[in-house]
Amino acid sequence: MKWLMGLLFLGGLLNPPPSSEAILHQQQMRLFGSFLRELEKAYFEGCSLIVFYNSSLSEGQRKIFQPNGKSGEGEHQSLIDVLLTYARNFTKIIFRLKEGLPDILEDTNLNIITRCPVYLTVSSAIEDIHNLFLLANKDWDKYFLSRKHLIFTESPAVDVDNFLRADEINTMTALLILRPSSDSESLQVVTNRPYSMNPPYSASDQLAYTLTTWRGRVLDLSDAHFFPDKLTNFFGYQMRVVTFHFPPRIFMIEEENSFQLYGVDVDVVQALSEALNFSLVYGRPSDNEMWGWEKDAGNWTGLMGDLQHRRADIGVADLYIMESYFAIIDMSIAYDIEYLCFVNLVPGPLPQWMALGLPFLLNAWIAVLISIVAGMVLFVFMVKLGLLSGSESEAPWFHDVANLCLYLYASVMNTTLFREPRASHLRIFTAFWSIAFFILASAYKGSLISFLTVPLEQAPIDTHKQLYEKHIDVGSIGYTLKRVMEKNADRFVRLLALRYQHVPSTDEGLQRTLKGKYSFLESRGFLDYTIAVYYTDKRGRPSLHAMREYIAPFGIGLAYPKYVPYVGKFNRVIRRLTEAGFAKKWMADIILRSKRAKVMASGTDNQAGVTEGPGEISSTNGVIQPLSLDNLQGGFILLGIGLLLSVVAFVFELLAKQICWGTSTVC
CATH class of the missing domain: 3.40.50.2300 (Response regulator)
Known part of the structure; x- marks a missing residue:
């Protein structure tokens, strides 16, 4: 034992x-x-x-x-x-x-x-x-x-x-x-x-x-929901929002120690904060850049850099949802659609001397000229045929071909006929000839007055092919849009990417465009607003034109640091805003507010800097504007050409008379 x-x-x-x-x-x-x-x-x-x-x-x-x-x-x-x-x-x-x-x-x-x-x-x-x-x-x-x-x-x-x-x-x-x-x-x-x-x-x-x-019993989910949605209420959490002044999406108005913010993108962020109960703290990009670009080793500047390095929680400023951004940030679903296009200098009105040919299109002018030449040939043939047939004799004046052509030309110009043919068939021809050209001349004169008083603008550049053939540089802020151009399906857009030149700001890009040697690339909404407010004169004539052909449509969204958990929650709220049409309404309200501000400014300030939107012709207070020499330059140019030709003909006649004096009956 x-x-x-x-x-x-x-x-x-x-x-x-x-x-x-x-x-x-x-x-x-x-x-x-x-x-x-x-x-x-x-x-x-x-x-x-x-x-x-x-x-x-x-x-x-x-x-x-x-x-x-x-x-x-x-x-x-x-x-x-x-x-x-x-x-x-x-x-x-x-x-x-x-x-x-x-x-x-x-x-x-x-x-x-x-x-x-x-x-x-x-x-x-x-x-x-x-x-x-x-x-x-x-x-x-x-x-x-x-x-x-x-x-x-x-x-x-x-x-x-x-x-x-x-x-x-x-x-x-x-x-x-x-x-x-x-x-x-x-x-x-x-x-x-x-x-x-x-x-x-x-x-x-x-x-x-x-x-x-x-304590080890069977789990009863009614006791506790172990993975609830914790992002329905942020309990006043301060979200850091990075943005900058970029109308009409973002208006950042300086005040004494802060700034006032409004705009479509600001309204979207504000709606999110109200729906999910968080507060907003706005700030500019830490390096005073705008969107920013890739500087070195994958590091970005500007707004993108602040989100990349988590110095902000939300980025907003007309941000395109592009694949290249997703390497460094996350983005929301689109709450609006924007179009990327070039802006160019408006060519200005056509020279006023061209107003003489503008009432008719080219095919109408060709038809008129053919009718005049054919009518003169036919009229001469009918007169000569009548003289050869021994019918009633015409006055000796009608025997000269030059006189016959001058006779019909006078009818074309609605001048009173100073001679009349005796033959019935010639009189019938002359009657219908006069009626036809009376109608044509009346139509021409009616349209000519319009073109003399209101100069016709030259057709602006509206296609990428036209822009490429103009041989000017293109560009935008940073190099992100250059990569978009390089991947575009349009061959001319890819060729334009070879001329891409970066500019540090929108102001510099637009100023270079005004000089006519550059074409700035930006969203159509921004360009339309900027042109209407800053680049349109009091007669409603813009100095810049946004091309109709665009590179690509882009969704506009919010940007976040990579892999933050609230992206899905924000997307659900943004989807409801979009389906309700709030983004479009807010944009319409911004445009209306800007127009009202301009009207009020023009009523209190008569300075040249106050402009009107496109298509808003300034009032003339009922005063009829007389035509100037510039309006009538076409008529004076034709008069000068006629005088010059007559002088040349006169000189040739004198020379011919001196050469042929007393030597030949032909001269």
Whole structure:
């Protein structure tokens, strides 16, 4: 008997019973495992489980709780094995929290090998996983912070609250933290309040709150909704909005210590803030650029750079939804459509001497000239045929061909006929000839008055082919639109991309365009507004013209830092705004407000800088404007040509008379 007691004692020394601490850990893992199994039924069916773990257990405790009592290599610790027995339906990928983990994750693309990944993190001290959660937005899982997360920790409540105060961790919307309760036989299920790191919350407010206490029973979803939509209310969270003055989308009016903002894009952001209860703090791009461009090594300047480096939460300023932007930012769905086109200098009116030919189109002029020539030939033939046939003799004046042509020309010009033919067939011809050209002359004179008083504008450049043939440079702000041009299906747009020249601002681009050696590329809405307000004179004549042919239509949206969780929530609100037609209404209101402001300014200020919109001809107060020499230059030019030809003919007649004097009867 003594030897049996000795063997038992020796066995106890070799295989000591598990400590109370180890047993407690095992119970907690089983509780956590049962909770995981219930969540899998309700929320995670068919998903992949990605496990991160570490443990403070000693080597002896690990050995005791190895499966089947076997001691392993320590890569998969015993408590994790206990936990994972409850997650048999999951596809599992397991990582141990150690120094080389970031490098391992960098070489792993979890987006490819997982389906709706769920992250399970086990760490006795929650501060040990702080750096892991700040590795967000890496290649291994760009949506890490937006995934569903389960964290088991033994840390006290104050450490859990401090963990949730980290900037990026504070944005997580699907997070459950489980920690042992005071009775050690249940788990406290804690979640967070995302976007609660600024007023009205203070440093003393707790960011974590308890959902329920888990004691291992069947999960009743009526008790607690473990993954609610936490973005229906931002509780006054201050969203940093980066923007700049860009009418008619954004009006930024300077005030004493701030600026007043309004415009279509501002109205969209304001509607979002009212719907989701967050406040807005506006600011310009930190480097005073506008949209910005790629400077070096993927770093952007301007508005894009502020979003890329998370110095702002929302970017808004007539932003096109383009593929090239998605490498550095995320964007909303479109709330409006804009067209990208070139603006060119208006050619101005045609020279007034051309007004003489403008009443008729070219084919009408050709028909008139052919009729005159054919009529003269026919009239001469009829006169000569009558003289040869011995019929009633005409006056000697009608025997000269030049006189016959002059006779018909006088009728064309509605001049009184100074001679009349005697033959009936010639009189009938003359009567109908006079009627026809009376009608043509009346129509010509009626239209001629209009073209003399209102100069006809030259046709502006409206196609990319015409712009390419003009041999001028084109461009815009930055080089993003150049890449858009290079990929365009239109061959002439791709050729124009070879002439692309960057300008630092819209003002410089428009000023270069006014000089006639440049064509600025921008959205049609901006160009139409700018031309109407700043580049139209008091008679309603614009000095710039936006081409009808456009490069491409683009949706206008908001921009966000990459992988923020509120994109989907914002999109739902924006979709409702778009379907209700608010964006178009707000744009119409902006145009109406601008026109009213111009009318009020013109009524109180008679300076030359106050202009009217396109097509708004200024009043002449009922005064009839007399025609000037510029209006009548065509008539004087024709008179000059006629006098010059007569002088030339006179000189030739004198020379011919001197050469032929007394030598020949022919001369």
